[in-house]
Amino acid sequence: xTAASSTKAKARELKTINPxxxxxxxxxxxxxxxxxxxxxxxxxxxxxxxxKDIQKRVDHIYDCAQELRKNKEVxxxxxxxxxxxxDKRSQI
Amino acid sequence: MQxxxxxxxxxxxxxxxxxxxxxxxxxxxxxxxxxxxxxxEVVNTDARRxxxxxxxxxxxxxxxxxxxxxxxxxxxxxxxxIVGNTIVLKPASATMQCGIEIEKTFEKxxxxxxxxQTLIGDSSIADILIDSQDVNAITFTGSVPVGGxxxxxxxxxxxxxxxxxxxxxxxxxxxxxxxxxxxNGAVKGRFINCGQSCIASKRFIVVKKIANEFIEKFVQGAExxxxxxPLSDDTDLGPLVNASGLKTxxxxxxxxxxxxxxxxxxxxxxxxxxxxxKPTILKNVSPNMRVAQEEVFGPVAPIIIAGSEIEALRLxxxxxxxxxxxxxTEDLDKAERLSRMxxxxxxxxxxxxISDPRVPFGGVKKSGxxxxxxxxxxxxxxxxxxxxxxxxxxxxxxxx
Numbered sequence: 001x002t003a004a005s006s007t008k009a010k011a012r013e014l015k016t017i018n019p020x021x022x023x024x025x026x027x028x029x030x031x032x033x034x035x036x037x038x039x040x041x042x043x044x045x046x047x048x049x050x051x052k053d054i055q056k057r058v059d060h061i062y063d064c065a066q067e068l069r070k071n072k073e074v075x076x077x078x079x080x081x082x083x084x085x086x087d088k089r090s091q092i
Numbered sequence: 093m094q095x096x097x098x099x100x101x102x103x104x105x106x107x108x109x110x111x112x113x114x115x116x117x118x119x120x121x122x123x124x125x126x127x128x129x130x131x132x133e134v135v136n137t138d139a140r141r142x143x144x145x146x147x148x149x150x151x152x153x154x155x156x157x158x159x160x161x162x163x164x165x166x167x168x169x170x171x172x173x174i175v176g177n178t179i180v181l182k183p184a185s186a187t188m189q190c191g192i193e194i195e196k197t198f199e200k201x202x203x204x205x206x207x208x209q210t211l212i213g214d215s216s217i218a219d220i221l222i223d224s225q226d227v228n229a230i231t232f233t234g235s236v237p238v239g240g241x242x243x244x245x246x247x248x249x250x251x252x253x254x255x256x257x258x259x260x261x262x263x264x265x266x267x268x269x270x271x272x273x274x275x276n277g278a279v280k281g282r283f284i285n286c287g288q289s290c291i292a293s294k295r296f297i298v299v300k301k302i303a304n305e306f307i308e309k310f311v312q313g314a315e316x317x318x319x320x321x322p323l324s325d326d327t328d329l330g331p332l333v334n335a336s337g338l339k340t341x342x343x344x345x346x347x348x349x350x351x352x353x354x355x356x357x358x359x360x361x362x363x364x365x366x367x368x369x370k371p372t373i374l375k376n377v378s379p380n381m382r383v384a385q386e387e388v389f390g391p392v393a394p395i396i397i398a399g400s401e402i403e404a405l406r407l408x409x410x411x412x413x414x415x416x417x418x419x420x421t422e423d424l425d426k427a428e429r430l431s432r433m434x435x436x437x438x439x440x441x442x443x444x445x446i447s448d449p450r451v452p453f454g455g456v457k458k459s460g461x462x463x464x465x466x467x468x469x470x471x472x473x474x475x476x477x478x479x480x481x482x483x484x485x486x487x488x489x490x491x492x
Contacts, residue, residue, distance in 0.1 A: 014185050020322050043226065047150050
């Protein structure tokens with residue numbers, strides 16, 4: 001039964017649409033229940049180390065902030081295509 | 093994927109860039125302040141030593157919407173990661189790639205494996221995430237009906253949740269307001285992100301004495317906005333997110349017009365490919381119309397005239413929502429008085445409501461519960477643990 005539902009779930013897809021053109025941007029295969037449970041388990045395993053040292057966490061988060069800035073163009077272009085944001089407005 | 097994306101985009105996109113910059117800011121802010129926010133608190137009691145300590149809860153399932161796909165995910169993630177939780181994100185289907193890009197970006201930054209992960213799927217996978225025995229708590233940003241279901245499912249399993257739901261923020265223009273400032277603020281506050289923001293100004297409540305002047309300037313401002321290709325530098329408003337969003341906006345306007353609302357500008361979709369709707373301002377709106385009752389998630393501004401400031405306040409509070417509110421007046425005593433009387437989680441005087449890592453963000457009534465951002469947001473997903481060391485058995489009273 002698990003295998004059957006798994007196969008069925010694997011067949012499921014979602015499409016993203018460019019709202020400015022109504023064209024399909026991408027198609028994704030929806031994760032199965034097993035895949036999601038695995039991710040949650042992995043997060044729980046990661047938690048035991050991650051919670052230990054705040055200084056390490058702080059350093060990692062600064063690195064993530066830097067990486068966001070470095071990737072700004074790619075990230076910005078991805079979101080614009082997805083939800084059709086206008087260019088000029090700067091507040092959130 | 094990225095190459096294709098760049099080829100199709102071509103040029104600079106200021107709004108989306110600003111969102112990414114704000115995400116970097118929120119990460120820096122909590123990295124700067126996280127330690128101070130979660131330092132043990134010493135308390136004086138009858139014990140030898142008493143303190144309160146803040147411990148992470150574990151894995152937080154994060155279910156996020158499409159309208160600010162980076163910001164909404166990261167304004168929650170930044171404090172939660174700093175405090176020591178790990179995160180599994182379920183992005184909105186419409187902005188799936190944005191969720192994937194966050195995970196990829198953090199991976200490139202060297203974040204340990206498993207600390208931040210993104211799921212791929214539509215709304216059907218949310219329940220699996222909530223139900224997972226490895227997920228300890230849930231944060232949800234989205235609509236009221238879905239928020240109710242998420243809360244029910246999470247709390248039935250005794251999992252804490254924070255809900256950031258819809259808003260129908262009042263924009264109160266008092267009779268002594270600076271009309272220039274207020275009308276510019278109205279354009280900014282209503283049409284941000286094509287009106288698709290939970291804290292966009294959604295009900296314009298204007299005191300009669302100043303109404304004509306305000307409306308004239310507001311309409312002028314709205315008519316200057318350029319709707320079109322979101323990739324073009326001079327575009328102010330892009331399309332709505334999908335066909336269903338467009339249909340809802342159109343029917344909210346049409347129903348209100350049937351009941352007597354008057355279109356001052358816009359009021360129709362743009363006949364072209366894409367889900368475009370003209371910036372719209374409606375007057376003669378009464379509080380029972382759909383545009384005043386429901387959350388209007390698009391570029392439509394309903395104006396309600398109030399006889400007095402007290403009536404304006406009553407109309408502002410006459411909503412199922414209580415997220416943000418803005419008040420426009422030059423009298424700071426009045427601003428102080430009114431800001432304490434508005435039933436909302438956020439009030440801004442003489443500016444539009446915006447989120448800021450330094451101040452709490454969240455609502456009351458059907459806008460949800462719990463807070464994001466600031467120290468208050470950071471403490472939502474922690475175990476606030478009380479510890480006391482005694483020298484001997486002390487008997488104080490007979491209550492638990």
